Amino acid sequence: MAGITNRAFRTVCTLWGAQFSFTEMISAESVIRNLKAVQKMLPRSESNVAVQLFGSEPKTLAQAAKIVEPYAAWIDINAACPVKKVIKKNSGGALLKDLDRLSKIVESVKSAVDKPVTVKIRIGFEDNDLDRIMERCIESGADGIEVHGRTVAQQYSHRATWDLKLSQYCIPTAVSGDIYEVSDVYKAIEISGARAVLVARGALRKPWIFSQIVQSRTPTIEEVKGMFMEHLKMQIEDEGEKSIYKMRQFIAGYTHGMRGAREFREKFMKIDSLDTMKNCVEEFFNSFLMNECKTNVVEWIEDSQSRRCCT
Numbered sequence: 426m427a428g429i430t431n432r433a434f435r436t437v438c439t440l441w442g443a444q445f446s447f448t449e450m451i452s453a454e455s456v457i458r459n460l461k462a463v464q465k466m467l468p469r470s471e472s473n474v475a476v477q478l479f480g481s482e483p484k485t486l487a488q489a490a491k492i493v494e495p496y497a498a499w500i501d502i503n504a505a506c507p508v509k510k511v512i513k514k515n516s517g518g519a520l521l522k523d524l525d526r527l528s529k530i531v532e533s534v535k536s537a538v539d540k541p542v543t544v545k546i547r548i549g550f551e552d553n554d555l556d557r558i559m560e561r562c563i564e565s566g567a568d569g570i571e572v573h574g575r576t577v578a579q580q581y582s583h584r585a586t587w588d589l590k591l592s593q594y595c596i597p598t599a600v601s602g603d604i605y606e607v608s609d610v611y612k613a614i615e616i617s618g619a620r621a622v623l624v625a626r627g628a629l630r631k632p633w634i635f636s637q638i639v640q641s642r643t644p645t646i647e648e649v650k651g652m653f654m655e656h657l658k659m660q661i662e663d664e665g666e667k668s669i670y671k672m673r674q675f676i677a678g679y680t681h682g683m684r685g686a687r688e689f690r691e692k693f694m695k696i697d698s699l700d701t702m703k704n705c706v707e708e709f710f711n712s713f714l715m716n717e718c719k720t721n722v723v724e725w726i727e728d729s730q731s732r733r734c735c736t
């Protein structure tokens with residue numbers, strides 16, 4: 426997710442059990458013009474991270490893919506982004522209106538790199554055109570396709586469809602869209618026929634969803650606090666003081682469903698020093714543990730909306 430999935434957050438997701446992740450989408454032109462400017466978006470001492478590129482010119486994407494290849498587990502091409510300024514430049518989701526261009530991009534990137542090349546698509550630009558898009562990506566040599574079950578025009582409205590019939594295509598596929606709970610994972614796999622699921626906003630809401638999916642395990646509150654601190658530490662290593670603002674994106678997820686979370690978040694948004702941030706988080710989690718639970722052996726019991734805590 427652009428603006429969200431930086432190294433610190435990717436690492437948190439991996440520590441909870443995510444089996445692979447993606448960088449934020451990176452402009453192919455920027456990679457060529459000034460690699461230094463985008464360097465911080467590239468994986469560093471991480472494994473299984475795909476580097477996602479966006480752009481409109483086959484040659485530019487191929488050149489950029491070659492440059493970022495050493496950092497990447499594989500290269501992913503964005504043909505899904507609905508953001509206006511990306512579409513205007515014939516990139517992202519606009520490629521779904523111009524399948525000849527998308528094919529050339531896939532072919533050029535494939536011939537430029539040795540690592541696998543995947544494509545992130547939506548089901549169509551305005552209408553469902555999934556079959557044609559899949560066939561063109563496959564013919565062009567893609568090694569895998571991730572499908573977000575909405576059209577570009579839908580942006581993020583409506584429910585994502587998982588009715589994609591992906592098992593009919595002879596290529597590894599992943600399904601994306603509206604995966605928030607473990608039960609969604611199994612439903613999405615069964616309905617879509619995909620081999621893998623991608624969790625996006627669900628990971629922001631609940632970073633340990635990967636632990637629930639992969640290990641059938643919900644972490645203790647103590648562990649969630651520990652992970653927040655680890656996340657903050659990694660964020661500070663990369664961005665120093667600015668981390669105060671960055672962590673605001675994540676606090677709702679870390680405190681979701683906890684008593685007093687709303688008041689705490691309001692306070693958190695006003696914090697202006699890293700030391701205060703650490704102390705406030707420590708205090709909030711500790712008081713939660715003391716007030717809500719008799720022991721530290723905490724099991725979070727999840728129903729559809731909220732969590733209770735019991736000993």
Ligand SMILES: Cc1cc2nc3c(=O)[nH]c(=O)nc-3n(C[C@H](O)[C@H](O)[C@H](O)COP(=O)(O)O)c2cc1C
Nearest residue numbers: 426427449450545573601602603604624625626627
């Ligand atoms: C803030 C935000 C940023 C996103 N950035 C990207 C991106 O850079 N590349 C990409 O392929 N998808 C991006 N997406 C789309 C997600 O990867 C995903 O396909 C979509 O949100 C549907 O999945 P979800 O319902 O699990 O969130 C972004 C989504 C959000 C909400």
